[in-house]
Structure formats: structure tokens, C-alpha cells
Amino acid sequence: MHLASRYAALIPVAALCLGLAACSDKTTDTAKQINREIETTKTISDPVSALAKLDPLQGSGRDALTGCEVVCGDIVQAMANLDDARTARIKQAMDRLTPAKLAEYFEGDSMLPLRDDMAPRILAAAQASTGTAVNSRLLRVAGQIVRDGKYVIRSSDKAAELFARAWLAGDPTAAANNAQLYDSLHDLNNAYLWALRCRAECHPDDGYRPVNAESLRSRLSTAAIRQAEQAALDPTVLSLAGR
Structure with a gap:
């Protein structure tokens, strides 16, 4: 509304x-x-x-x-x-407007009438961005746009990539977004990997259910847990093979 x-x-x-x-x-x-x-x-x-x-x-x-x-x-x-x-x-x-400002405005409830125009601009800017800290919010918002598929074609793979880039750029909630995304895809290995990287509890207020690292852990094998916990410490590892 x-x-x-x-x-x-x-x-x-x-x-x-x-x-x-x-x-x-x-x-x-x-x-x-x-x-x-x-x-x-x-x-x-x-x-x-x-x-x-x-x-x-x-x-x-x-x-x-x-x-x-x-x-x-x-x-x-x-x-x-x-x-x-x-x-x-x-x-x-x-x-x-700068790409960062577009992303800021896109997140505001009052900007709903303009989101159709904003979304492709934000996505194009995110794809061309260098991934610096100033673009962290832009990358996260772009990830949410392609994840939801309301204004552009939905792509879980592209969303995961953008959330990962946002996390690398320092966005505080991008890890939670990726944990939620992988959890919704029933990819427990990667959901757990990203849940371990959450700075706080993994439930940003964006309409997706919270992700609990302990709950995910209880559904994984010992080997999968060890792999994810080791990978979580290595910022070059952005996804794990297998589900």
C-alpha cells in the first residue's frame, strides 16, 4: 500500500x-x-x-x-x-540519483509507485558496481529484487551472488538474506554456512522466515557441519557443493 x-x-x-x-x-x-x-x-x-x-x-x-x-x-x-x-x-x-540513493529510496514504503522504474536501474548498477563498501546496500537491495522476482525476472542464483557480494562489501544483513534464500531452497549446507556469518540473529525484517543456525545444524551430518564451519571463516568461499 x-x-x-x-x-x-x-x-x-x-x-x-x-x-x-x-x-x-x-x-x-x-x-x-x-x-x-x-x-x-x-x-x-x-x-x-x-x-x-x-x-x-x-x-x-x-x-x-x-x-x-x-x-x-x-x-x-x-x-x-x-x-x-x-x-x-x-x-x-x-x-x-546515485545508485546508492536509488537503493535507499527503493527500501522506503512510500516509494512503492516508483519501484517498477527503480528496480531495473538498481540491478544494472549493481551488476556494474565494483563491490566497494559504498555499494553494499545497492548490492543487497539488488539481490532482494531478483530473489523476489516482482519487478524483474526471478533468479535465485543471481540473488545468492548479489547477497554474497554485498556481504563482502560489508552489508550487515546480506549474510542473513543469503541464509534465508538457501533455506527456502532447502540447501541446508549453504544455509548453515551463511547463518554462521550472520552478525546477529538471521532474521532481517523482509518477509522471509528467520533462520536458526542451531536448527540447521541439527539436520546436517558431522562432516557437513565441519565443512561449513571451516568455510565460514574463509571469505573466499561463497558457496558449498551439495545439498
Whole structure:
């Protein structure tokens, strides 16, 4: 669902609750500030410069929403306005955005209407990238795109390769993505290999079930466990033979 629509859908709920609790003055002020900034950016012709002003407003808006005891109509509407303004500017700036910025925007819920256009750009940029740290998020997001197959042709092999490259580039959740991918393919050897490489628990919030290294271990032979544990220490080993 478009995030603006999601916020807008909450406004009637807020109206019903006005007799019980209103937005705090601080929350109302935040909503007014967001709307003022949106109006100000309308005079900026360069969409990239406009986004530099609009993007930071998301943080204050989310904080205000979190701080509301009851859903507050003013801040909900302001956030919907912000999402609409950012979406329009990103669409204008699409050809000028860096690959890293495209990946960042792609992950935002409010950018759903633009993902069809973003996805092939992100994938092309990831395939051409050098795999440096600045591209780690780009590689991971590209892996998620080809894994899910919603915007481009699905390819588990390509997804695994991109997640591995993202991990090598330093992305903190790419190992978990690869563990989940291999687990979904019933490739326990590689699922365990990548679960061992997770920096924390292997369950990034991307709709795939969590992967538990101990559970995987219990289904592997002693030889397979030893092979995966040794390989996990060698960053040049990105996959194991056999399932």
C-alpha cells in the first residue's frame, strides 16, 4: 500500500478520538513545520536539492507519530503530504540519483509507485558496481529484487551472488538474506554456512522466515557441519557443493 494512503486511512480514526486526546502542541508544531517545508521546496526547481530538504523531515515526522498516544490527524496528513512531495521529486530526479540513493529510496514504503522504474536501474548498477563498501546496500537491495522476482525476472542464483557480494562489501544483513534464500531452497549446507556469518540473529525484517543456525545444524551430518564451519571463516568461499 502507498504509505500516503496508509496515513490518510488513519485520519478518520484520529477524528473519532479528538474528544479523548488531542495531539500535543509539539506534535502539531511538527506537522506545521513539515507542511511549511513542503511549501518552501515548491520554489526549488532542482529536484535533487528539493529532496535534500525533504528527506530529513521523515525522521521528525516518524518521531511525532510514535509520540502520539492517539493517532493524530495533523501529523498523519503532514506525513502523507511529505510522501507525495518526495515521490514527485524522486520521479523528476530519477536519472540523476546515485545508485546508492536509488537503493535507499527503493527500501522506503512510500516509494512503492516508483519501484517498477527503480528496480531495473538498481540491478544494472549493481551488476556494474565494483563491490566497494559504498555499494553494499545497492548490492543487497539488488539481490532482494531478483530473489523476489516482482519487478524483474526471478533468479535465485543471481540473488545468492548479489547477497554474497554485498556481504563482502560489508552489508550487515546480506549474510542473513543469503541464509534465508538457501533455506527456502532447502540447501541446508549453504544455509548453515551463511547463518554462521550472520552478525546477529538471521532474521532481517523482509518477509522471509528467520533462520536458526542451531536448527540447521541439527539436520546436517558431522562432516557437513565441519565443512561449513571451516568455510565460514574463509571469505573466499561463497558457496558449498551439495545439498
